[in-house]
Amino acid sequence: VGEAGQAVRVIVLGTGQMGSGIAALVLEKPGLALAGAFARRRERAGTDLGLALGRAGPLGLAIEADLARLLERVRPHVAIQATCSRLADAEPEIAACLARGVHVISIAEEMAWPAAASPERAARLDALARRHGAVAVGTGVNPGFVLDTLVVALTGVCAHVDSIRARRVNDLAPYGPTVLRSQGVGLAPEAFAAAVGAGTVVGHVGFRQSLAMVAAALGWELERVEEARRPIVSSVRRETAFACVEPGQVAGCLHTAVGFVAGRPAIKLEHPQQIRPEAEGIATGDEIEIRGRPHVRLAGSPEIPGGVATAALAVNLLPRVLAAAPGLRAMTDLPVPAAIMGGVRRA
Amino acid sequence: VGEAGQAVRVIVLGTGQMGSGIAALVLEKPGLALAGAFARRRERAGTDLGLALGRAGPLGLAIEADLARLLERVRPHVAIQATCSRLADAEPEIAACLARGVHVISIAEEMAWPAAASPERAARLDALARRHGAVAVGTGVNPGFVLDTLVVALTGVCAHVDSIRARRVNDLAPYGPTVLRSQGVGLAPEAFAAAVGAGTVVGHVGFRQSLAMVAAALGWELERVEEARRPIVSSVRRETAFACVEPGQVAGCLHTAVGFVAGRPAIKLEHPQQIRPEAEGIATGDEIEIRGRPHVRLAGSPEIPGGVATAALAVNLLPRVLAAAPGLRAMTDLPVPAAIMGGVRRA
Numbered sequence: 001v002g003e004a005g006q007a008v009r010v011i012v013l014g015t016g017q018m019g020s021g022i023a024a025l026v027l028e029k030p031g032l033a034l035a036g037a038f039a040r041r042r043e044r045a046g047t048d049l050g051l052a053l054g055r056a057g058p059l060g061l062a063i064e065a066d067l068a069r070l071l072e073r074v075r076p077h078v079a080i081q082a083t084c085s086r087l088a089d090a091e092p093e094i095a096a097c098l099a100r101g102v103h104v105i106s107i108a109e110e111m112a113w114p115a116a117a118s119p120e121r122a123a124r125l126d127a128l129a130r131r132h133g134a135v136a137v138g139t140g141v142n143p144g145f146v147l148d149t150l151v152v153a154l155t156g157v158c159a160h161v162d163s164i165r166a167r168r169v170n171d172l173a174p175y176g177p178t179v180l181r182s183q184g185v186g187l188a189p190e191a192f193a194a195a196v197g198a199g200t201v202v203g204h205v206g207f208r209q210s211l212a213m214v215a216a217a218l219g220w221e222l223e224r225v226e227e228a229r230r231p232i233v234s235s236v237r238r239e240t241a242f243a244c245v246e247p248g249q250v251a252g253c254l255h256t257a258v259g260f261v262a263g264r265p266a267i268k269l270e271h272p273q274q275i276r277p278e279a280e281g282i283a284t285g286d287e288i289e290i291r292g293r294p295h296v297r298l299a300g301s302p303e304i305p306g307g308v309a310t311a312a313l314a315v316n317l318l319p320r321v322l323a324a325a326p327g328l329r330a331m332t333d334l335p336v337p338a339a340i341m342g343g344v345r346r347a
Numbered sequence: 348v349g350e351a352g353q354a355v356r357v358i359v360l361g362t363g364q365m366g367s368g369i370a371a372l373v374l375e376k377p378g379l380a381l382a383g384a385f386a387r388r389r390e391r392a393g394t395d396l397g398l399a400l401g402r403a404g405p406l407g408l409a410i411e412a413d414l415a416r417l418l419e420r421v422r423p424h425v426a427i428q429a430t431c432s433r434l435a436d437a438e439p440e441i442a443a444c445l446a447r448g449v450h451v452i453s454i455a456e457e458m459a460w461p462a463a464a465s466p467e468r469a470a471r472l473d474a475l476a477r478r479h480g481a482v483a484v485g486t487g488v489n490p491g492f493v494l495d496t497l498v499v500a501l502t503g504v505c506a507h508v509d510s511i512r513a514r515r516v517n518d519l520a521p522y523g524p525t526v527l528r529s530q531g532v533g534l535a536p537e538a539f540a541a542a543v544g545a546g547t548v549v550g551h552v553g554f555r556q557s558l559a560m561v562a563a564a565l566g567w568e569l570e571r572v573e574e575a576r577r578p579i580v581s582s583v584r585r586e587t588a589f590a591c592v593e594p595g596q597v598a599g600c601l602h603t604a605v606g607f608v609a610g611r612p613a614i615k616l617e618h619p620q621q622i623r624p625e626a627e628g629i630a631t632g633d634e635i636e637i638r639g640r641p642h643v644r645l646a647g648s649p650e651i652p653g654g655v656a657t658a659a660l661a662v663n664l665l666p667r668v669l670a671a672a673p674g675l676r677a678m679t680d681l682p683v684p685a686a687i688m689g690g691v692r693r694a
Contacts, residue, residue, distance in 0.1 A: 153684075156683055159686070161686045217685035220689065296651055
C-alpha cells in the first residue's frame with residue numbers, strides 16, 4: 001500500500017464505457033488516487049465524476065473538458081487514455097501529458113505498436129517522453145495481449161518457430177449500434193464488400209499492431225501484411241438488444257491478417273466478430289498455436305472478455321510504467337502486468 | 348545478427364542432458380558464440396564439446412572442470428547454469444561468475460525465486476551481482492514459466508483475483524532411473540509414504556518458488572504453504588524403457604502445493620508426475636484457471652515438453668538479461684522472453 005500522502009495520482013482521459021470502467025478500477029486500488037477525469041465532450045464538463053460513474057454519491061471531482069488545465073491543476077503522475085482508437089487522434093492528448101512529465105497508458109488500439117500506423121508519430125512521442133522523463137505505452141486485450149503479448153510469451157519456450165496462428169472468437173451481443181455497424185451486422189451479403197470498400201465495415205483495429213509486435217519480438221522482418229474481411233452469413237435467426245439478423249443476413253465480420261516473413265505466411269491472426277455465435281454452435285474463445293520446436297497450443301473458452309480485461313490491463317500496467325525507463329514502450333518491453341491485489345507504491 | 352566480432356560469448360555450466368541441449372541451441376543462434384563448457388565431473392575435462400554433444404566433428408572447445416580458469420580464459424558475457432537443482436549447490440558457481448561481471452541464467456529450480464529457499468543466499472547473490480554490474484536470473488519450464496510466469500501474465504487481465512489453480516500433467520516415460528526413483532515409480536503403495544518421509548521420493552522441486560513468485564507479483568502476502576505427495580497407483584500395467592509398473596503399484600507422484608493468503612487457500616498448484624498416464628486415459632497437459640473478475644481459463648494438451656522448453660527459455664532469456672539492470676532478477680521482473688529467430692545484439 002502506498003505510504004500516506006504518497007498515493008499515485010491518476011487521471012482518466014475519456015468518460016465513456018471504457019474510461020468509466022478504468023476510473024472505477026482506479027478507485028478500488030489501494031495506493032492509487034483518482035485525481036481527475038477529462039472528457040472530449042464539452043457538455044460533460046462540470047459533471048461530478050462519481051455521478052457520471054453511477055455511484056451513489058459525488059466524488060468531488062468535476063469532469064474537465066480542458067486537458068491542459070486539468071494537468072496543471074491536479075499534476076497527476078499517470079494519465080490513462082480511453083478516448084479513441086487511432087494514433088493520429090490519440091497523439092495530441094498523449095503529447096500534452098508527456099510534455100508535463102506525466103506517464104501515459106493508452107488503450108487506443110494503434111498505440112499498442114505506434115510505428116505500425118506512423119513511424120514519424122512514434123518517433124515524436126518517444127523523443128518527447130524521453131525529454132520529459134515520462135513513459136508512454138499502449139495496452140488492451142486485443143491488440144495488446146491475447147494476439148500478441150501472450151503469443152510472444154509462449155514462443156519463449158520454443159527453440160525454433162516455424163509459424164504462428166492465433167484466433168479470438170467473441171460475441172458482439174453486448175455492443176451497441178456503432179460497433180455492430182462497424183462489423184456489418186444486419187447487412188445483406190451482397191452489400192458487405194461495398195461497405196468494406198467504403199470503410200463503414202472496418203473489422204478489427206489492431207492486426208497490424210499485433211503482427212508488428214510479434215515479429216519484432218522474435219526478430220522476424222515483417223515483409224507485408226495481407227488482410228481479408230469476409231461476411232459471416234448466418235443460417236439462423238440471431239437477436240440482441242440492438243440487432244436482429246435473419247437467416248441469410250450478415251451476423252458479423254471474419255477479419256484475418258497474415259504476416260509474411262521471408263516470403264512465407266509466418267503469422268496468421270483471425271478475429272471473427274459476430275453476434276451470438278453460439279446460435280450456430282460456435283464457441284467463443286482464444287486460441288494460440290505455435291508450430292515449431294516444440295509445438296505449443298493453448299486455448300480457452302469463452303474468450304477473455306474484452307471490456308473488463310482492457311480496463312484491468314490499463315490499471316495493472318501502472319506499476320510497470322512507474323518502474324520503466326523513459327520513452328515510448330510496448331507491452332513486450334515491460335515485465336508482464338499482474339493483477340494488483342496489494343497496493344501500488346511509487347518508485 | 349550481432350555485428351562482426353560482437354557476438355555474445357556464452358559458456359554452459361553442465362554437460363548433461365540439459366547442458367548439452369542448451370549448448371546445441373547456443374550454437375544455432377546467430378549473434379551467440381559458444382565460448383566454452385564447464386563440467387563438474389573431472390573425468391569429462393579435456394573432451395571436445397562437439398564430441399560430447401554427439402556432433403560429427405569437434406568444436407575445438409575442450410570441456411573444463413575448473414570454472415575459475417574457464418572464466419579467466421574465455422571471459423564470457425553470459426553463463427548458463429545447468430548443473431543442479433538446489434540453491435545451496437548452485438550458489439558457488441553463480442558467485443564465481445558474478446564476481447567476474449559475468450551474467451548468469453540458471454535452470455536450477457530453486458533459482459526461479461531464490462528467497463524461497465534462502466533469503467540470505469538471495470541477498471548475497473543480489474549484492475554481488477549489483478557490485479559487479481551483472482544480472483543473475485533463474486528460469487525453466489517449471490518453475491519459471493507454466494505454473495508461475497504464465498499464471499502472472501494471465502492475471503494481468505483481471506480487475507480482481509479470488510483464487511488461482513494451475514495444473515501440469517506430464518509423462519515421465521522419457522526419463523531414466525534417477526528421475527523415476529524420485530517420483531516413487533514402481534514402489535508398492537505401502538512403501539510410498541515411507542519413501543517420502545525418507546526423502547527418496549521428492550516429487551516436484553519448485554512449488555515454493557512458483558507460489559512465492561505469483562504471490563509477490565500480485566502483492567499477496569503468502570502466509571504458509573501446504574504440500575502433499577500422494578502415490579498415483581496404477582490400475583493397469585505401464586511400461587517404459589526404464590520401468591515396468593504392475594497394476595497396484597505406484598506409477599508416479601501426485602504432488603500438490605497450496606499457498607495460503609489471508610487465511611484462505613489462494614493458489615493451488617498440482618503436478619502429477621507419472622509414467623504413461625495415457626494408459627489410463629489421462630491426457631498430459633497444462634492448465635491455468637483464475638477465479639476472479641473475469642474468470643480466465645487457458646489450457647493445452649499435450650503439456651509443453653519440459654526438456655526443450657527449459658533449454659529454449661534459458662537461451663531466449665539472454666537478450667532480456669543483457670538489457671536488464673544489475674542484480675538478482677526473477678522472470679516476472681523482466682519482459683517475457685521471445686523465441687530468438689533473428690540474431691542477438693549486445694546492448
